[in-house]
Amino acid sequence: MARSATPDVVVVGAGVVGAACAEALSAAGVRVLVIDRAGPAAGTTAAGEGNVLVSDKEPGPELDLAMASRAEWDVVRGRLSAAVADIEWEAKGGVVVATGDPEPLQEFAGKQRAAGVNARVIAPAEVFELEPLITPRVTVGVHYPDDAQVQPVLAATALLAAARARGGEVLSGVTALGVRQSRGRVVGVETSDGDIACGAVLNACGPWAGAFAASAGAAIEILPRRGMILVTAPLPSETVRHKVYDADYVGAVGSGDAELQTSTVVESTRGGTVLIGSSRERIGFDETIRVRVLRELAAKAWGLFPFLGDVPVMRAYGGFRPYAPDHLPVIGPDPRMAGLWHATGHEGAGIGLAPATGRLITELFLGLAPHVDATPFRVDRPAVIAA
Known part of the structure; x- marks a missing residue:
């Protein structure tokens, strides 16, 4: 599979969380390639209501992430071009x-x-x-x-369009089968269309994230x-x-x-x-x-x-x-395999939490100070990785 340039990150999954991560990474100058076995927003995202909520969460890490993400939705929408900016955003409360x-x-x-x-x-x-x-x-x-609503398919496709406008790529009908490693580090992703060399792989496969993580040799409980x-x-x-x-x-x-x-x-x-x-x-x-x-x-x-x-x-x-068994998203690097990252486990809150997730992944990837505490969402917690 010929690429114009080796991507810094291959995002596996073109739902709203993968799309938000791709958009945030590309806005920071990271080269991204998004692959999905079906197509943009074809899985969980298409079956959602488009909720952007702070009302349904107990005080704690997920509420902190939701509040940050509600504010980040305004920032992200401001980065969308006029051609794709109508994602049916309704700040209805x-x-x-x-x-x-x-x-x-x-x-x-x-x-x-x-x-x-x-x-x-x-x-x-x-x-x-x-x-x-x-x-x-x-x-x-x-x-x-502060509760709001978007049309989830429009939102995901608009985020992917923004990533493409910055030089990113989106490939539909490409199934991720595993990762390639060299000296304990990810150097590529194995797909149904051949191997793709990259600097890192982000697992944004939604409810299928556990299966992909297992195929990569780093199982998580999703x-x-x-x-x-x-x-x-x-x-x-x-x-x-x-x-x-x-x-x-x-x-x-x-x-x-x-x-x-x-x-x-x-x-x-x-x-x-x-x-x-x-x-x-x-x-x-x-x-x-x-x-x-x-x-x-x-x-x-x-x-x-x-x-x-x-x-x-x-x-x-x-x-x-x-x-995820502890009801918290999984966001960040996998400590067992350098270059493998996860952004999943949002359950029914993925639409609302996507922008803050994308920003947090980008901050961690670039070594920047995170805008919310990333510790509760780390991969190496007991509910996610069995002892």
């Missing part, structure tokens, strides 16, 4: 509600405020002002003005966790004005339970459709559509927004999210 005991949600919001999140507790009357069609059973709400989404017929604008979810969603995000969990998430898109989630279950890479999951999603959404009971559902789709 989020509204989280409880329909039972209000105290747990109020306490959660208080902890987030102490960590620097703009989380404003609001009475039911104000919830109804923000979302007139929500259930009257609401007992308390929290408004998160598991697939499936999620399903319902899509309604188009509705008038302003029908659902924010990203709205119930307080149970936070617990589902942080749970390690392998069994099915569902919680209510409802949000509109620019096209007028309403996305209804969310589900989580660890069932390997089983793609079977389970009617029980769809029924639970529909019933809970109807409970939050009663008008949805009369709205037809056009389709359902699902995807696999990269899950």
Whole structure:
């Protein structure tokens, strides 16, 4: 495979995390080549809702990364050319509600405020002002003005376009099979189209990152966790004005339970459709559509927004999210193999966390001071590398 120049980094995976890493690296002058066995945003990214959230995370390292990434999204969008800048960015804000005991949600919001999140507790009357069609059973709400949404496929392809404009390359239909080493250091990546010489390899394979790491000889514990989404017929604008979810969603995000969990998430898109989630279950890479999951999603959404009971559902789709057992992304160099890097394990938060992940990878790669503490995301932690 002839290359105009040997890339400094081959990014394996053209989803939003790989794309964000490629964009950030290329913005810093690093030569990048992105390869994907399918194509840009063809896997987990295409099956996402496009969430950019600070509202759903407990105080700690992931919330720190989310807050940094929310700010970094503004920086990255400013680097996109006018031709690709419309990624359907909507700074719509989020509204989280409880329909039972209000105290747990109020306490959660208080902890987030102490960590620097703009989380404003609001009475039911104000919830109804923000979302007139929500259930009257609401007992308390929290408004998160910093929550936002993008169209995930547009976002990933725009980031890749920015990397290409700086001299990077993107190859679709090329499967990474392993890495080549010399004296304990990565010197290339083995692919279905032949070997590619490079200075480093970044594993951004999402839920398949564990398999690629194993093929490279440096296994990490990344598991697939499936999620399903319902899509309604188009509705008038302003029908659902924010990203709205119930307080149970936070617990589902942080749970390690392998069994099915569902919680209510409802949000509109620019096209007028309403996305209804969310589900989580660890069932390997089983793609079977389970009617029980769809029924639970529909019933809970109807409970939050009663008008949805009369709205037809056009389709359902699902995807696999990269899950690390300790619920933290894996970001940084692999200490067992010089030149092998990982950016994975974001589970359902990859869209929101992608820009900060790309910046952090770039800072670590260039030896710069990281803008967030990289230690919690290191590769050599017990949950990721078995003893």
